[in-house]
Amino acid sequence: QKEVEQNSGPLSVPEGAIASLNCTYSDRGSQSFFWYRQYSGKSPELIMSIYSNGDKEDGRFTAQLNKASQYVSLLIRDSQPSDSATYLCAAINTGGFKTIFGAGTRLFVKA
Amino acid sequence: DTAVSQTPKYLVTQMGNDKSIKCEQNLGHDTMYWYKQDSKKFLKIMFSYNNKELIINETVPNRFSPKSPDKAHLNLHINSLELGDSAVYFCASRELNNSPLHFGNGTRLTVT
Numbered sequence: 001q002k003e004v005e006q007n008s009g010p011l012s013v014p015e016g017a018i019a020s021l022n023c024t025y026s027d028r029g030s031q032s033f034f035w036y037r038q039y040s041g042k043s044p045e046l047i048m049s050i051y052s053n054g055d056k057e058d059g060r061f062t063a064q065l066n067k068a069s070q071y072v073s074l075l076i077r078d079s080q081p082s083d084s085a086t087y088l089c090a091a092i093n094t095g096g097f098k099t100i101f102g103a104g105t106r107l108f109v110k111a
Numbered sequence: 112d113t114a115v116s117q118t119p120k121y122l123v124t125q126m127g128n129d130k131s132i133k134c135e136q137n138l139g140h141d142t143m144y145w146y147k148q149d150s151k152k153f154l155k156i157m158f159s160y161n162n163k164e165l166i167i168n169e170t171v172p173n174r175f176s177p178k179s180p181d182k183a184h185l186n187l188h189i190n191s192l193e194l195g196d197s198a199v200y201f202c203a204s205r206e207l208n209n210s211p212l213h214f215g216n217g218t219r220l221t222v223t
Contacts (some may be wrong), residue, residue: 013174024167034207043214050193051209086152096208097167099144 006089006102015111019076019089023102026070033065035074036088038104044088052075067110075081079109115139117202118217124192125223132187132218134202142166143185144212148199160185162195192222 004025013019021035032051036044048063048081050056050072062075072091076083089102112155124130136143144167145157159167160179174190185202202215 034211038152043217044212045214046211049211088154090212092209097159098156099205099212100156103151103153 003093003100004016004091004102006087006105008103008105010106010108012108012110013079015079015081015109017079017109019079019083019107021074021076021089021105021107023072023074023089024070025072025089025091025100027091027093027100028031028067028070030091032092032096033063033072034090034099035061035063036090036101037083038086038088040085043058047087054110076107079107081109081111102110115202115204115213115215116201118170119218120216121219121221123147123221123223126192126194129188129190130192130220131189132183132200132202132220134187134215136183136202136213136215138204138206138213140204140206140213141175141182142205143179143182144203144205145185145187145198146201146203148201148217154201158185158187189220194222195221196220197222 006023035048038044050063050065060077064073086104088104115136142161144159148154158177162182163179176188179185199217203212
């Protein structure tokens with residue numbers, strides 16, 4: 001079982017729609033979770049951090065964490081073509097030294 | 112600018128050669144990392160140093176040797192390069208154990 005799992009996609013949504021990205025993790029001791037966006041040929045950039053169960057909103061982005069289900073999600077409201085990228089889910093392992101990444105979900109937002 | 116910077120950006124070399132990638136961060140972070148991203152975009156941790164001390168050494172061939180002369184620098188030396196070493200290598204740093212990573216711009220290594 002992979003430590004952080006994501007649907008590789010691609011996920012295609014029309015402009016203005018809500019994009020929903022999902023992630024599960026296997027390490028029950030993980031306490032810190034992140035969503036990164038990576039454009040082709042670029043480095044990953046942090047979009048959201050979430051540490052507590054529930055929702056965390058930042059602009060058009062909402063991260064959701066459910067530690068009991070070991071599930072993290074990212075919602076992108078009013079999706080724009082510029083949101084087209086690969087979205088990486090990451091979790092810090094028990095012990096806190098490693099950030100483990102999922103394989104990423106490719107998102108396409110159609111104009 | 113405060114950042115994680117790595118050089119070179121592109122590295123094209125032949126099998127069997129030895130090459131180095133350099134990384135510097137001016138964020139004042141104690142912990143630095145090397146990650147490898149393969150053609151399928153999977154980011155895999157390779158090494159981590161905390162204040163010049165090696166704390167993570169994943170299952171990486173001995174041909175890869177990291178060196179941290181001080182907590183702001185983490186270099187990666189690769190001996191006897193193989194075709195399978197072709198990938199993008201990212202340097203990253205972070206402030207605390209629960210903090211997100213800050214990435215450098217990556218070094219695209221192509222071994223021919």
